[in-house]
Amino acid sequence: MEESEEQKSDSTADRRSCVGESFRLHMVTWNVATADPPDDVSSLLDLSSCKKPDLFVVGLQEVYSGPLRFISDIAFDDPWSQQFMSTLAPQGYFKVSSIRMQGLLLLFFSKMDHVPFIRDIQATYTRTGVFGYWGNKGAVSIRLSFYGHMLCFLNCHLAAHMKYATERVDEFEYILDTQTFDSPNAQRVLDHRLVFWFGDLNFRIQDHGMHFVRSCINDRTFHLLWSKDQLTAMKKKEAILREFHEGPLDFQPTYKFDLNSDTYDSRPYRTWFGFNGKKRKPAWTDRILWRLGPEDTRPEEESDGSSGKSAAGDREFPLMIRQESYASDMAYGISDHKPVTATFTLELKKMYETPLVRLYAEGDWSADMDAMVVYSPLQPFRSSSWDWIGLYKVGFCSVSDYITFTWVKDDEVAFNEELTQLYVSKEEIPVLGGECVLCYYSSTLGCLIGISEPFKVHQSNIALEEGLVTEQINELDKATAS
Structure with missing residues (x-):
């Protein structure tokens, strides 16, 4: 992974003074392999840090969507949403938006203080599975204005298997082309000032053999694998991918594990023709990347309430992003993927400071x-x-x-x-x-x-009278029982 391209975490914004306030964003991506949520997800959410995040974004893939469960999830929050909500609500967080497309789920939470300043919220989805008619693969997104700055979060689950690297890029470009929003200034994903692209992107480690890959993992010499990571390699060919930045992959590959263990794939897997003894090679399938757009990206018009300024431009209201952490969480074993987390600092100048x-x-x-x-x-x-x-x-x-x-x-x-x-x-x-x-x-x-x-x-x-009557009845019952 080249220093000049992959580790420019602050991009253009790093060279620009940004007089504003700092906000902490914590992101989670996890392919949960149809499992129900664990009893405790707090370690995924960075809640023990001295400065708790202002915003949370959780993107899940392969959430169980069997017919009976999916119907119940339409009427009620699914178990994963309930688990994250029950964990974050007592800490003072509010679920601003969510979107579900079969197994893809995206949740956006905010501290209550920021909620009146998060506006123009829209969510959409794109199917790419089975010729675009089935939602087992594709993307869900949430876009919004945060103190006037347009942000978009894109949770993807792309085509699987080693040989489909080019198809994964084609799917990503198709998603970017087809997802649109009802907005005059940010109609497409890349029109937003800041875009996060994350999920089970399914890129693999090519060429290196199984023994070499596992030796590098055991020795924690992850950098020896970066050059053969398909996403890193595809960036050299595809201009659109070079616009997205990613922190160094200084954590072990997150796929594929035996369930309830830290052991990489040790069992034969089933194919259409029976069992195949070949084990899956570990890979960084689960990723979080970001793109800071050009400075001429404009906020929404003041008249619709989504921004305090209409055409001041981003030079007057700069935005800087800095990645603070990028890691996998090995504590969870309910899936053959390990969850990946990333924490960012957003430094920005607010376009408005009073609610509507x-x-x-x-x-x-x-x-x-x-x-x-x-x-x-x-x-x-x-x-x-x-x-x-x-x-x-x-x-x-x-x-x-x-x-x-x-x-x-x-x-x-x-x-x-x-x-x-x-x-x-x-x-x-x-x-x-x-x-x-x-x-x-x-x-x-x-x-x-x-x-x-x-x-x-x-x-x-x-209520007071009913409470008094209830208390008298209880005392009478006690006296009768004695």
């Missing part, structure tokens, strides 16, 4: 009386009759976790140029109370654009 909407709960709230929500736009944005404000318990982990909601246009009580009041029926307020927040959801932008400060919903008199 400010909102708060007026007066005391309880289920004993009707309540009022007050909101005011802080910046112009395209409102819609489908916008709504939801009531959430503190610690909620996705936009669908609301206790109740009210339509912004339908439930207006009073408004002027600065403030709008909305009515909330007492029947919709939880009788047990608790710490809550209000969130404004923009259907046009597909995201939350304002979050209130936490406030207390008081326990209702009905």
